[in-house]
Amino acid sequence: MARLGSWIEPFSEGIYVRPADAWIDPSQPKSRALVTHGHGDHARGGHGAVWATAETLAIMDCRYGSQPGNPVAYGEVMRLGEVDISFVPAGHVLGSAQIVLEHGGERIVVSGDYKRRPDPTCAPFEPVPCDVFVTEATFGLPVFRHPATAEEIDRLLQRLHDNPERCILVGAYALGKAQRLIVEMRCRGHHDPIYIHGALERLCELYAQFGVPLGELRPATGATKEELKGKIVLAPPGCLNDRWSRRLPDPITAMASGWMRVRQRARQRMVELPLIVSDHADWDELTMTIEELKPREVWITHGREEALKHWCMTRQIKARELNLVGYEDEDD
Ligand SMILES: [Zn+2]
Numbered sequence: 397m398a399r400l401g402s403w404i405e406p407f408s409e410g411i412y413v414r415p416a417d418a419w420i421d422p423s424q425p426k427s428r429a430l431v432t433h434g435h436g437d438h439a440r441g442g443h444g445a446v447w448a449t450a451e452t453l454a455i456m457d458c459r460y461g462s463q464p465g466n467p468v469a470y471g472e473v474m475r476l477g478e479v480d481i482s483f484v485p486a487g488h489v490l491g492s493a494q495i496v497l498e499h500g501g502e503r504i505v506v507s508g509d510y511k512r513r514p515d516p517t518c519a520p521f522e523p524v525p526c527d528v529f530v531t532e533a534t535f536g537l538p539v540f541r542h543p544a545t546a547e548e549i550d551r552l553l554q555r556l557h558d559n560p561e562r563c564i565l566v567g568a569y570a571l572g573k574a575q576r577l578i579v580e581m582r583c584r585g586h587h588d589p590i591y592i593h594g595a596l597e598r599l600c601e602l603y604a605q606f607g608v609p610l611g612e613l614r615p616a617t618g619a620t621k622e623e624l625k626g627k628i629v630l631a632p633p634g635c636l637n638d639r640w641s642r643r644l645p646d647p648i649t650a651m652a653s654g655w656m657r658v659r660q661r662a663r664q665r666m667v668e669l670p671l672i673v674s675d676h677a678d679w680d681e682l683t684m685t686i687e688e689l690k691p692r693e694v695w696i697t698h699g700r701e702e703a704l705k706h707w708c709m710t711r712q713i714k715a716r717e718l719n720l721v722g723y724e725d726e727d728d
């Protein structure tokens with residue numbers, strides 16, 4: 397009998413699904429690509445044909461120009477070659493999907509990036525029991541336990557209220573993190589206009605078009621120092637300490653990321669107010685998900701594999717590292 401899951405093959409540039417002749421999240425241009433979500437380390441331009449959710453395709457169009465896309469709705473089953481394929485929500489960013497593959501009586505779920513805690517900007521992760529679970533492990537160490545998002549947002553808003561003469565400049569990735577922070581702030585009662593860096597504008601518009609209620613956003617560029625006092629300004633992390641931020645009134649520098657748990661990372665970026673808000677599963681979410689799906693094998697795509705591998709082995713689940721390269725460039 398063939399080894400479990402032998403019909404999909406991990407290569408450094410992505411996962412090849414042989415009986416469908418298609419690649420999952422390939423980092424090189426391929427004739428057929430199945431794309432889990434729009435982050436740059438998973439979705440690249442230049443493929444011959446792309447299957448993804450409508451949201452992911454719209455994000456790819458926005459970043460790379462028009463793509464040869466085939467939209468797949470959540471839950472819809474399509475057949476490619478000899479494989480039944482469906483996309484189910486991953487709870488990571490707008491349009492993010494796990495890819496469920498069925499062939500020869502085996503079910504393999506490729507998670508892409510995912511998280512389990514609620515996110516008002518995307519559909520929640522849907523658990524699909526499977527034979528092989530191909531998972532990320534960005535925060536695959538027991539030290540990573542993300543706090544409740546509302547607590548982090550409340551700390552941010554409290555700091556804002558305590559400093560009416562200053563503004564808070566929050567570093568947040570342009571896809572997912574920025575929009576989630578905006579909606580989380582709205583949910584915690586902050587309805588002031590939020591000022592955004594130009595690099596966030598198109599993706600915020602795209603989220604609004606897909607029905608995510610962001611409230612009033614204004615361009616930060618061109619706003620006067622007076623106008624920005626007591627306001628939240630969002631910008632990509634790379635803009636936190638560069639010339640762009642000099643236009644702001646005595647900014648308090650914040651950053652929202654799962655890595656803000658690590659003090660050294662916050663110091664490196666000269667972040668005064670680290671906010672631990674992650675779009676990836678923390679240790680408890682990773683292990684809870686594996687317990688729930690009860691796979692016979694767990695394959696780990698990227699991240700800190702060792703601890704999770706060990707955890708699986710102590711529970712008689714076979715685990716293996718795939719060592720895919722090029723992930724984790726832009727999202728955390
Ligand atoms: Zn991602």
Ligand SMILES: [Zn+2]
Nearest residue numbers: 437509723724
């Ligand atoms: Zn990623």
